Structures are given as structure tokens and as C-alpha cells.
Amino acid sequence: MHWLSKKRNLFVMIVPSFVIYTVYIIASVCIAVYYSFTKYTGIGKAAWNGIENYVRVFHDKFFWISLKNTGIVLILSLLTLTIFGFLLANVLRVKRRGNDLCKALIFSPSIISPIIVGIIWIYILDPEVGILNQILYKLGKEGWMQMWIGGTVLSPYMYAVIFLWRQLGYLSTIFLAGLNMIPEEIYEAAEIDGANAFQKMVYVTVPMARNTFNIVILLIITGVFKIFEFVTQLTAGGPNHLSETVVTYSYTTTFSNGEYGYGMALATVVFIITLILSEIYNLIMRDKEEEQ
Amino acid sequence: MNKKAMKRISGLILATLLLGTLTACGGNAGGKGEGAAEDGSAESGGDTVKLTFGIHIADLEKQEPQTYEVLKAFEEANPDIELEILSTSDADEQGTQMKLAAESGTLPDIFWCQYGIAKEMYDAGYIMELSDFLEYDTRVNDAIGEQLRTVGEDGSENETGEFYGLPYQKLVTGFWYNKTVFEENNIEPPHNGTTFEEFLEIVKALNEKGIVTISNGAKTTYSDWAFQAMFVRYGFLEHINAIRNGEESFVNEDFLNYFEMIDELREAGAFPSNITTQDYFQAKEAFLSGNAAMLDSGQWDSAEINERLGDQVGFWWGPTFENGVGDQNVGMQAFTNNLRVSAEVEEDQAKKDAVYRFLSFWLGEEADKIRVQYGVNPLTTVPEAGEDNKAYAAMLSAMNEEGWSGIPLQPDQIVTDVIKNTLNDAIYGVMSGIYSPQEACESLQSAQENQ
Amino acid sequence: MTNSAGSKLGRRISGIVLAIFTLIWMFPLVWMFFMSFKTNSEIYAAPLSLPQHLNLDNFARALETLNIGRMYVNTLIVAVLSVGLGFLVTFLSSYALCRMVFRNKKLQRGLLRFFQLGLMISPFILLFPIYRITVQGNLYNSIWSLVLPYIATQVSFNTLLMYNFFKGLPAEIEEAALIDGCNLPQLLGRLILPMTKPVVVTVIVFNVLYVWNEYPIASVLLRDESMYTLSMGASMFKGAYSVDNAGIIAASVLIIVPELIFYGFLQRYIVDGMVAGAVKG
The missing domain is CATH 3.40.190.10 (Periplasmic binding protein-like II)
Known part of the structure; x- marks a missing residue:
């Protein structure tokens, strides 16, 4: 390979990705950070503002609320998608006639545009017009009727539910792949040792699927930070910015309020948070790997 | 993937690219535009002048029929001017798009934009000052000129007599x-x-x-x-x-x-x-x-x-x-004086003339008659209700x-x-x-x- | 899991549970499908009811307002360009970073980590900077204003998948080819690329899904209605003074039904390919 690895070849092969990536991703981050130190309305000149924007972020109660909301969505999604995705994959593993059909159906929500997903769920979750409350009412369970969206508490939980609905099929398919790679022999060995179904799952399947869990968790985290249309469609971040996520709050501040500088400060803070999260994640994974 | 599949896929890609180029070149704007698609570029000195009109309503014909009718009536009365309507879906998006357009030099010739953003645009020189128009159209001057010149859009006193927005509608x-x-x-x-x-x-x-x-x-x-x-x-x-x-x-x-x-x-x-x-x-x-x-x-x-x-x-x-x-x-x-004119119009005499004619029509009696028909208040004339509304x-x-x-x-x-x-x-x-x-x-x- | 006798009942039960679960899971989609036949007042006044008649008005309105055919074409063009080119450039760079020999090993590793940075960055954060870049680069309102950022957002993910995949290839392959006197393009095109099949499908599917449904970047960077993609479709019903919920739903159905059909046909490949690529990687 030495012979083919001339500098010129390497250069040609890497440069296209490198340039596009650097310009649109890296440079964008730098631009965002630059503007985060300014006051800018989108027109004219950006005025230097020092760290004032960041001080404001710290004091901004809407920011902390949006952070809390994002946290709720993240934690719920991690829990539900990993557990249910895993369980579903286990169920799907067993050879059955309807398996493929079920797999395809459950996967289909992830094909649909998120805006449309949001629209669908408005008609389910809206406290007045949505069918969830209507069904509860008809069933006589009036006490269970809630302000699923539009209230001050439940909205982030609903985002997690919708995210779950959309991603479950997709992620459980990934789990399925990972599970299918576990050799039969190990199960047979376990059976010989007298393990029952449950023990097999816990002591064989889970550890062997570690790599898959990693990928799924990574996908969940990146996915949560991509949630946008659900929020805008369901609640518009409201009422009064109480159900924003950090991503939507940064967007609203930038584009609706025309406070580009402050919006970019928020964006930079989000970026730093995701960096920290991914570092923590990497560290944990590295430790675990060393343990192994 | 075997060779056959690869060939098929590359064929598909080529076909799509071809199709894409065809559609992009041949097609008219798929939306509600009249006239050619390029915005801002003047074809002056020739026969028709093309004006772009940027509005914050996704489907003008359905949602604000009175405005749509006014635009059509103007085109009919002025066959040498073509209007292209550029829509965004709401005020927020319009704001964002107009800011972007200003920075990239692609502002529509005439567009709707709220005060907060318009002020910034004016300070940065992107939109035209309009008191000149009142000299062109003395009827409008008599009807609403005083208010335009003395009251600033932010409600404060207008000390300079300059203004940069004309009435879009009455709230x-x-x-x-x-x-x-x-x-x-x-x-x-x-x-x-x-x-x-x-x-x-x-x-x-x-x-x-x-x-x-x-x-x-x-x-x-x-x-x-x-x-x-x-x-x-x-x-x-x-x-x-x-x-x-x-x-x-x-x-x-x-x-x-x-x-x-x-x-x-x-x-x-x-x-x-x-x-x-x-x-x-x-x-x-x-x-x-x-x-x-x-x-x-x-x-x-x-x-x-x-x-x-x-x-x-x-x-x-x-x-x-x-x-x-x-x-x-x-x-x-x-009055919401949210109708703005791009500063670039100033450079092009033929365009400026067309824009002024548009503004006159927009603020004129015929346009007001159309508005009243739709139960919307006129801008420079006194309203009378029709029987049916x-x-x-x-x-x-x-x-x-x-x-x-x-x-x-x-x-x-x-x-x-x-x-x-x-x-x-x-x-x-x-x-x-x-x-x-x-x-x-x-x-x-x-x-x-x-x- | 083995199919021993003892778990036959277990299998039955889990089968039934699966069936019920799938039905419940599909409910929102089915419901939306029904809603698309209701009129606007039916939707507000009687949310739970089934439509009075099979009302095709909504669809007529949807088709009238949206140029759905054109939007499909636009989306397809953007998808083909960005996913195709995205795959190509990341294929080259991932292979270079993985299998080729660098004088400076640190550089090699550094570049890899550099490309991975993008994994955690949410594209919304970059919206404003991307549009500044687009404006400065004079790309505004062209198809490249979308395609380039889409390629950029794929780099990290594609690199992750492909790098890991290449890592798993036995070294002998290249050695054999070299002995046969292969040059670089031949090596890549004739030998490596065909072997990359499992990842190709995964990469393409992931990225097409993303591009297909991407909204924020498209909404900010596209101005010409004639260039609108599908994701802009639903947003077009929103308006200053009137909105047509039944129309939006009908338009949504019109948009997703072909998506679902397309998915239905390719489903086996998509799922299997994802399986192979994502997890092996």
C-alpha cells in the first residue's frame, strides 16, 4: 500500500470531504462562536458585545427551562428506546410468519417527514381536539385527561413519546442486527448450564450486544438534538417558551426575535454541552472496554 | 452490487440529473408567479419591466384575494409591467427571508416588512426613502402625506420628514x-x-x-x-x-x-x-x-x-x-406602512418609474374600490359599504x-x-x-x- | 433463541403481543389517513368520528395548492446529488484514512478525530452560519446551497460507518491486488467499492431519509417556490389569515403515501442493508 499512498493520492482523496466539511461544519461553528460575542440583528454590522450574551444565558430562565426539557427528552428517550428497542428486537428474532410485516410497519414512522409526524400527533394529543382525551372521556376515565400539550408540564414528555414512536422501529432493527450476530453456540452452552430464557437474555444477550448498544445510544443522543419540528408543530415552544428545547429556543431567539448574537451564544452553549456529553460517553466506553 | 445494478443505478442518476436540468431550465416558477423567475434583475430599456413583489402570505389568491385582485388589475392597466409574486408563509418567515435577501442583494423590488426590521434595513441603506413619491403622486400626498411625514413609524415625532414605508393595509x-x-x-x-x-x-x-x-x-x-x-x-x-x-x-x-x-x-x-x-x-x-x-x-x-x-x-x-x-x-x-421599496430600484430609472406607477395604483381609487368589494378598508379614500357585506x-x-x-x-x-x-x-x-x-x-x- | 418445546407458549404469547403492539403502533398513521377524508369542520367539531363520506375535496385542494410532482422531483434531485456525492467523497476520505499509509501517523489519527467531531453537532445550531456562508459564497437560491451543507452533515456519520467497515477488511486483499499490478483507481473502483456493498446501502438509506425530510435548512435557504422540496410542502399551507387543516392533512397523506410505497418495495434491502452495515461497523 505504500506505493499507492503517495502524498498526492492521499491529498486528492481526502480534500473534497475535508473542504466541504470544514467549510460547512467547522467554519460554521466558528462563525456561530464569533457572533455569540456580538449583538447582531441580521442586518448591518455586528457590534462587539463581549461576554454579555453568555452572562445573559446564565440568567435566562427560559434557557434553563429549555435545558430541563431537553434533559427530560434525552433521559426518557435513552431509557425507553434502549429497553423497548432491545426487547422488541428479541421478540422479532424468533422466526415467525408475520415478522417481516411487523418489522416493516413498525419501522415506517421513521420514513415520514417530522413535520407531518408533528401534525399527526397534534390531532392525538391536543387536549380539546385530540382523540386521546376524547377516548379517555368515552371510556369514562375523565380523571386521566390531561393537558398533554399546551400545558406547562407534560409537553417535553410528549416529545419523548413521539420520538419513541418514530424511532423505535429503526433502532430495534439495529438491535436486531446486533443480536443476529451473536453465535448460537453461546446460547446452547448457556442452556447446557441450565439457564432459562430470562437468564439467557441478561447474561448472554446483553453483554454480547454491547457494541450495538453503543451505536444505538449514539444515535439516540444525536437524534434528540435534532428534534425540532415536533416542538414547533405541537406547541410552538409555548406557552411562553415553557416547552422549548435548547435547539428550538436558540432558533426562535435567532430567527423570530432577530437576536442573532444571543441566539448564537445559546447555540454555542448547546454545542459545548453536546461536546461534554460525548466526552463523558467516550470515557465511560473506554473504561468499560478496558475492563473487558 | 454487481455491474448490472451499478449500471442501472448510474443510469438512474444520470436520468434524474437530466430531468432535473430540464425542469430547472424550462420550468416557470411552480408557484403563483407571473412572468419570469429571476428576481431583482431589471430588464429596462426594453419593452416590459419586471417587478418582484415580496409578500408574507403563502397563497395570496386564496388568503388575501383583495390584494391579489389589485395586483392583477394593475398588470392589466399596465401591460408593459410584469409582477412576480414571491411568497413566504408568515410574518416571521418574511422577516428572516427579507433580512437574508438584503444581505445577499436579492431584495424584491417591493415587499412587505414590519417596522423593526425595516428600520435596520433603512439605516443600512437597503431600502429607499419615499418622500420623493409624494411629489410624484400629489393625490396621495393630499390624502395621507401629512401623517407619513410627521409621525414616525415607531410612534414618535418624525423630525426629518423622511419615511420609508407606505400603507399596506389598515388595521x-x-x-x-x-x-x-x-x-x-x-x-x-x-x-x-x-x-x-x-x-x-x-x-x-x-x-x-x-x-x-x-x-x-x-x-x-x-x-x-x-x-x-x-x-x-x-x-x-x-x-x-x-x-x-x-x-x-x-x-x-x-x-x-x-x-x-x-x-x-x-x-x-x-x-x-x-x-x-x-x-x-x-x-x-x-x-x-x-x-x-x-x-x-x-x-x-x-x-x-x-x-x-x-x-x-x-x-x-x-x-x-x-x-x-x-x-x-x-x-x-x-395604517401599517409596511410596504417597502428596495434601494436598488433607485438606480434603475425604468424600474423606479414602474414602481412609482405601482405605488400610485396601489394607493389609488381603483385599488380601494377593489378592497371595499372584499370588505376591506380602503387606504386613501373614504369607505362606503356595499349592500352584501x-x-x-x-x-x-x-x-x-x-x-x-x-x-x-x-x-x-x-x-x-x-x-x-x-x-x-x-x-x-x-x-x-x-x-x-x-x-x-x-x-x-x-x-x-x-x- | 432456540425453539425448544417449553417456549412454544411463550412464542405464541409474544406473537400475539407483537401483533397487538404493531396495530397500536400503526394507529396514528391509520387515523391520519381517515382524517384526510374529513372536512375542516368535522375535524374540529367531532374529532372522534369517522368521516361522513369519502370526501376527496381535501386532496383536490392539496394538489391545487402544492405542486407535488415538482416537489418530488426537487427532493429527488437534491437527494441524489447530496447522497451520491456525499457517499463518493466520504468513501475516498474514509478509505484513505483507514487503509492507506501516512507518513505522519498522528496526522492520520488526528484527521479521523477531526471528522468525528461533527457527530454531535446539531444542524440547527449551524443554520445561521450556514446561511451566512451561502450568502457570502453567492450560492443563495441555487440547488447547491442545499446540496453542499447536506454533504457536509453526512461526513461524520459516513466516516464512522465506513472507517469501521474498512478496518474489518483483511489486509491481504489489497496486497493481492497490488501484486496483480493494480493502480489506485482500479483498486478502489474494481475491488474495494464492490466490497463496500453492505455499508453503501446503509449510508444511502440513512442519508436519503435525512435529506428527504430535512426542513429547517431547506426553509431558510430556498426561496424560489419552484425549488421547494417535499418537506416545505406542509409548511405551505400555513398562512397569514387562513389555514386549512384538512388540506394540510390531505397534503401530508399525498406526501407520505409514495414515501411509504417506495419504502414498502425497498424495505427488505433497506432493513437488511442497515443491519449489515450499521452493526458490523
């Missing part, structure tokens, strides 16, 4: 009310001059019957028009300049009284329980289908309301307040009511985007019980300080 706003709902429940509907205390009684009476008094949707943040007018009755216009100068604060007695008034309405059950999850259009539908007594809205709905409710509808300016400020017999009749007739009689005068400015139109959004948030916040009046004022003050 005549208040409450439409459904007479049938009141009749069926034996409640006296409000009339111009009803005080707040009296109105509160009406609200309580309606609430007892389980009827929503004021249909409103918090998801559409700007749909609190009647409440903007009420804010004026609590002295918004008196205070705002001093607040902007830092001499006064948004946290003041009058404003607190205003928000407390809204809070009282909320407690009396005036607003729908799902106010936070519905938007303006749903609120309108609730009213039109008889599920609410009143709708917070304005002139633009008169045609639709007339269609659904005919002469069963009345129009009310809103309650007067004992602890209000200044003349209480005022109703919102504000009863809703508009109701509005006109309120406009012409003795002792009542018009408010020339709507609070959220004369402030920056940040304050506008915070103001609307504050109003809806109190309506939905999320903000206390104190918090409402404070949120405004802190937004002001952050600027």
Missing part, C-alpha cells in the same frame, strides 16, 4: 360578535361605550352558560389585536417613548392595571380553556361555527364572517376603562360612530421584533394564567433592557 381591529349567541341566551351584547365592569358581567353571564366569550388562539402570537387596542386605552402610546429613552419602565401603574384587567377577564372565564393549544384559525373557526360569542380579529375577516354569519354579526371596539389613560372612545384604525357594514358603522376616533398606531407594530414578541407573549401569558401582571410587565422591561 381596523376589535371584536366581532355573534348576535345569535347573545339572543339565544338572553344576554345584552356589548356596544361601543360598554365599560369594563359591564363587560365583565356579560362575560360572567356567558360563562355560566358555558359559552366562551372571547375566542382566541395563543399559538398565533400576534392574534391579540383587540387587546393591543385596549393597551392603547391604558396609555401605551403615552408611555412608550419615555420607556424607549429609559426614562420610564414597562413596570408602571398603568401597564400593571392593563394586565390586571386581562387577568380579571381570565378569572371570569372569558377565554377558551384550550387557548394555549389552538391557533388563530382554530379560534376563528370556533367563532364561525357558533361556539364562541366574540372573535378578536379585524377587517380582513369581514368577507368570511359575512359568508358564515351574515347580518348576525356585529362589531365592537372593546370595553372602556375607568382606570384607563386618555380618551377611552378610541378604536384601532392604524353586512359584516363590513357593521364595522363601518362602528368606524363612523359619533364620538369615536381612530388610533393611528398599533403597539406591536411600532416596536422592535424583540419587544413585539415579548409583548405578545406577555399578553397571552396573562390570558393563559402563566404570567402574573407583574411578571408580564417585568418580562417587557427586561427585554427592553437587553436591547
Whole structure:
């Protein structure tokens, strides 16, 4: 390979990705950070503002609320998608006639545009017009009727539910792949040792699927930070910015309020948070790997 | 993937690229445009001048037919001018797109844009100063020139006489009310001059019957028009300049009284329980289908309301307040001067001429006639109702009511985007019980300080 | 899991549970499908009811307002360009970073980490900077204004998948080819690329899904209605003074039904390919 690895070849092969990536991703981050130190309305000149924007972020109660909301969505999604995705994959593993059909159906929500997903769920979750409350009412369970969206508490939980609905099929398919790679022999060995179904799952399947869990968790985290249309469609971040996520709050501040500088400060803070999260994640994974 | 599959896929890709190039080159704008697609570029000196018209409405023909008709009529009367309509879906998106267009040199020749952004554009030299136009069209000068020259868009005194926006529409706003709902429940509907205390009684009476008094949707943040007018009755216009100068604060007695008034309405059950999850259009539908007594809205709905409710509808300016400020017999009749002209037009004489002709037509009598046909108020002529639009007739009689005068400015139109959004948030916040009046004022003050 | 006798009942039960679960899971989609036949007032007034008649008005309106055919074409063009080019450039760079020999090993590792940075960055954060870049680069309102950022957002993910995949290839392959006197393009095109099949499908599917449904970047960067993609479709019903919920739903159905059909046909490949690529990697 030495012979083919001339500098010129390497250069040609890497440069296209490198340039596009650097310009649109890296440079964008730098631009965002630059503007985060300014006051800018989108027109004219950006005025230097020092760290004032960041001080404001710290004091901004809407920011902390949006952070809390994002946290709720993240934690719920991690829990539900990993557990249910895993369980579903286990169920799907067993050879059955309807398996493929079920797999395809459950996967289909992830094909649909998120805006449309949001629209669908408005008609389910809206406290007045949505069918969830209507069904509860008809069933006589009036006490269970809630302000699923539009209230001050439940909205982030609903985002997690919708995210779950959309991603479950997709992620459980990934789990399925990972599970299918576990050799039969190990199960047979376990059976010989007298393990029952449950023990097999816990002591064989889970550890062997570690790599898959990693990928799924990574996908969940990146996915949560991509949630946008659900929020805008369901609640518009409201009422009064109480159900924003950090991503939507940064967007609203930038584009609706025309406070580009402050919006970019928020964006930079989000970026730093995701960096920290991914570092923590990497560290944990590295430790675990060393343990192994 | 074997060779065959690869070949097939590359074939598909090539085909798509070909198809794509064909569609891109050959096709006309797939939307509502008339004339060729390129924006801004003048084809002057030739036969037709192409003008671009940027508007914040996704489907002009359906949603603002009067404007659409005016544009068509202009084209018919001026066969050497072609108009291309560039739409965005709402005011927010229009703002973002216009900012982007300004920075990239692709502003439409004529476009709608609110004050906050327009001011920035003007300061940066992106839009044209328009007092020159008043010399071109003396009729418009006589009709509205004085106001344009003396009152700044932000409500303060216009010291230089310069201005950079022309009227797009008149915001005549208040409450439409459904007479049938009141009749069926034996409640006296409000009339111009009803005080707040009296109105509160009406609200309580309606609430007892389980009827929503004021249909409103918090998801559409700007749909609190009647409440903007009420804010004026609590002295918004008196205070705002001093607040902007830092001499006064948004946290003041009058404003607190205003928000407390809204809070009282909320407690009396005036607003729908799902106010936070519905938007303006749903609120309108609730009213039109008889599920609410009143709708917070304005002139633009008169045609639709007339269609659904005919002469069963009345129009009310809103309650007067004992602890209000200044003349209480005022109703919102504000021009929104949101029609802007790109500065680049100035460079091109043929374009400038075409733009001026457009503006003349837009502000002219023929255009106003079209507007009245659709139950929308004219811009430079005196309105007369047609026979068929009863809703508009109701509005006109309120406009012409003795002792009542018009408010020339709507609070959220004369402030920056940040304050506008915070103001609307504050109003809806109190309506939905999320903000206390104190918090409402404070949120405004802190937004002001952050600027 | 083995199919021993003892778990036959277990299998039955889990089968039934699966069936019920799938039905419940599909409910929102089915419901939306029904809603698309209701009129606007039916939707507000009687949410739970089934449509009175099979009302095709909504679809007519949807078709009238949206140029759906054109939007499909636009989306397809953007998808083909961005996913195709995205795959190509990341294929080259991932292979270079993985299998080729660098004088400076640190550089090699550094570049890899550099490319991975993008994994955690949410594209919304970059919206404003991307549009500044687009404006400065004079790309505004062209198809490249979308395609380039889409390629950029794929780099990190594609690199992750492909790098891991290449890592798993036995070294002998290249050695054999070299002995046969292969040059670089031949090596890549004839030998490596065909072997990359499992990842190709995964990469393409992931990225096409993303591009297909991407909204924020498209909404900010596209102005010409004639260039609108599918994701802009639903947003077009929103308007200043009137909205047509039934129309939006009908338009949504019109948009997703072909998506679902397309998915239905390719489903086996998509799922299997994802399986192979994502997890092996």
C-alpha cells in the first residue's frame, strides 16, 4: 500500500470531504462562536458585545427551562428506546410468519417527514381536539385527561413519546442486527448450564450486544438534538417558551426575535454541552472496554 | 452490487440529473408567479419591466384575494409591467427571508416588512426613502402625506420628514360578535361605550352558560389585536417613548392595571380553556361555527364572517376603562406602512418609474374600490359599504360612530421584533394564567433592557 | 433463541403481543389517513368520528395548492446529488484514512478525530452560519446551497460507518491486488467499492431519509417556490389569515403515501442493508 499512498493520492482523496466539511461544519461553528460575542440583528454590522450574551444565558430562565426539557427528552428517550428497542428486537428474532410485516410497519414512522409526524400527533394529543382525551372521556376515565400539550408540564414528555414512536422501529432493527450476530453456540452452552430464557437474555444477550448498544445510544443522543419540528408543530415552544428545547429556543431567539448574537451564544452553549456529553460517553466506553 | 445494478443505478442518476436540468431550465416558477423567475434583475430599456413583489402570505389568491385582485388589475392597466409574486408563509418567515435577501442583494423590488426590521434595513441603506413619491403622486400626498411625514413609524415625532414605508393595509381591529349567541341566551351584547365592569358581567353571564366569550388562539402570537387596542386605552402610546429613552419602565401603574384587567377577564372565564393549544384559525373557526360569542380579529375577516354569519354579526371596539389613560372612545384604525421599496430600484430609472406607477395604483381609487368589494378598508379614500357585506357594514358603522376616533398606531407594530414578541407573549401569558401582571410587565422591561 | 418445546407458549404469547403492539403502533398513521377524508369542520367539531363520506375535496385542494410532482422531483434531485456525492467523497476520505499509509501517523489519527467531531453537532445550531456562508459564497437560491451543507452533515456519520467497515477488511486483499499490478483507481473502483456493498446501502438509506425530510435548512435557504422540496410542502399551507387543516392533512397523506410505497418495495434491502452495515461497523 505504500506505493499507492503517495502524498498526492492521499491529498486528492481526502480534500473534497475535508473542504466541504470544514467549510460547512467547522467554519460554521466558528462563525456561530464569533457572533455569540456580538449583538447582531441580521442586518448591518455586528457590534462587539463581549461576554454579555453568555452572562445573559446564565440568567435566562427560559434557557434553563429549555435545558430541563431537553434533559427530560434525552433521559426518557435513552431509557425507553434502549429497553423497548432491545426487547422488541428479541421478540422479532424468533422466526415467525408475520415478522417481516411487523418489522416493516413498525419501522415506517421513521420514513415520514417530522413535520407531518408533528401534525399527526397534534390531532392525538391536543387536549380539546385530540382523540386521546376524547377516548379517555368515552371510556369514562375523565380523571386521566390531561393537558398533554399546551400545558406547562407534560409537553417535553410528549416529545419523548413521539420520538419513541418514530424511532423505535429503526433502532430495534439495529438491535436486531446486533443480536443476529451473536453465535448460537453461546446460547446452547448457556442452556447446557441450565439457564432459562430470562437468564439467557441478561447474561448472554446483553453483554454480547454491547457494541450495538453503543451505536444505538449514539444515535439516540444525536437524534434528540435534532428534534425540532415536533416542538414547533405541537406547541410552538409555548406557552411562553415553557416547552422549548435548547435547539428550538436558540432558533426562535435567532430567527423570530432577530437576536442573532444571543441566539448564537445559546447555540454555542448547546454545542459545548453536546461536546461534554460525548466526552463523558467516550470515557465511560473506554473504561468499560478496558475492563473487558 | 454487481455491474448490472451499478449500471442501472448510474443510469438512474444520470436520468434524474437530466430531468432535473430540464425542469430547472424550462420550468416557470411552480408557484403563483407571473412572468419570469429571476428576481431583482431589471430588464429596462426594453419593452416590459419586471417587478418582484415580496409578500408574507403563502397563497395570496386564496388568503388575501383583495390584494391579489389589485395586483392583477394593475398588470392589466399596465401591460408593459410584469409582477412576480414571491411568497413566504408568515410574518416571521418574511422577516428572516427579507433580512437574508438584503444581505445577499436579492431584495424584491417591493415587499412587505414590519417596522423593526425595516428600520435596520433603512439605516443600512437597503431600502429607499419615499418622500420623493409624494411629489410624484400629489393625490396621495393630499390624502395621507401629512401623517407619513410627521409621525414616525415607531410612534414618535418624525423630525426629518423622511419615511420609508407606505400603507399596506389598515388595521381596523376589535371584536366581532355573534348576535345569535347573545339572543339565544338572553344576554345584552356589548356596544361601543360598554365599560369594563359591564363587560365583565356579560362575560360572567356567558360563562355560566358555558359559552366562551372571547375566542382566541395563543399559538398565533400576534392574534391579540383587540387587546393591543385596549393597551392603547391604558396609555401605551403615552408611555412608550419615555420607556424607549429609559426614562420610564414597562413596570408602571398603568401597564400593571392593563394586565390586571386581562387577568380579571381570565378569572371570569372569558377565554377558551384550550387557548394555549389552538391557533388563530382554530379560534376563528370556533367563532364561525357558533361556539364562541366574540372573535378578536379585524377587517380582513369581514368577507368570511359575512359568508358564515351574515347580518348576525356585529362589531365592537372593546370595553372602556375607568382606570384607563386618555380618551377611552378610541378604536384601532392604524395604517401599517409596511410596504417597502428596495434601494436598488433607485438606480434603475425604468424600474423606479414602474414602481412609482405601482405605488400610485396601489394607493389609488381603483385599488380601494377593489378592497371595499372584499370588505376591506380602503387606504386613501373614504369607505362606503356595499349592500352584501353586512359584516363590513357593521364595522363601518362602528368606524363612523359619533364620538369615536381612530388610533393611528398599533403597539406591536411600532416596536422592535424583540419587544413585539415579548409583548405578545406577555399578553397571552396573562390570558393563559402563566404570567402574573407583574411578571408580564417585568418580562417587557427586561427585554427592553437587553436591547 | 432456540425453539425448544417449553417456549412454544411463550412464542405464541409474544406473537400475539407483537401483533397487538404493531396495530397500536400503526394507529396514528391509520387515523391520519381517515382524517384526510374529513372536512375542516368535522375535524374540529367531532374529532372522534369517522368521516361522513369519502370526501376527496381535501386532496383536490392539496394538489391545487402544492405542486407535488415538482416537489418530488426537487427532493429527488437534491437527494441524489447530496447522497451520491456525499457517499463518493466520504468513501475516498474514509478509505484513505483507514487503509492507506501516512507518513505522519498522528496526522492520520488526528484527521479521523477531526471528522468525528461533527457527530454531535446539531444542524440547527449551524443554520445561521450556514446561511451566512451561502450568502457570502453567492450560492443563495441555487440547488447547491442545499446540496453542499447536506454533504457536509453526512461526513461524520459516513466516516464512522465506513472507517469501521474498512478496518474489518483483511489486509491481504489489497496486497493481492497490488501484486496483480493494480493502480489506485482500479483498486478502489474494481475491488474495494464492490466490497463496500453492505455499508453503501446503509449510508444511502440513512442519508436519503435525512435529506428527504430535512426542513429547517431547506426553509431558510430556498426561496424560489419552484425549488421547494417535499418537506416545505406542509409548511405551505400555513398562512397569514387562513389555514386549512384538512388540506394540510390531505397534503401530508399525498406526501407520505409514495414515501411509504417506495419504502414498502425497498424495505427488505433497506432493513437488511442497515443491519449489515450499521452493526458490523
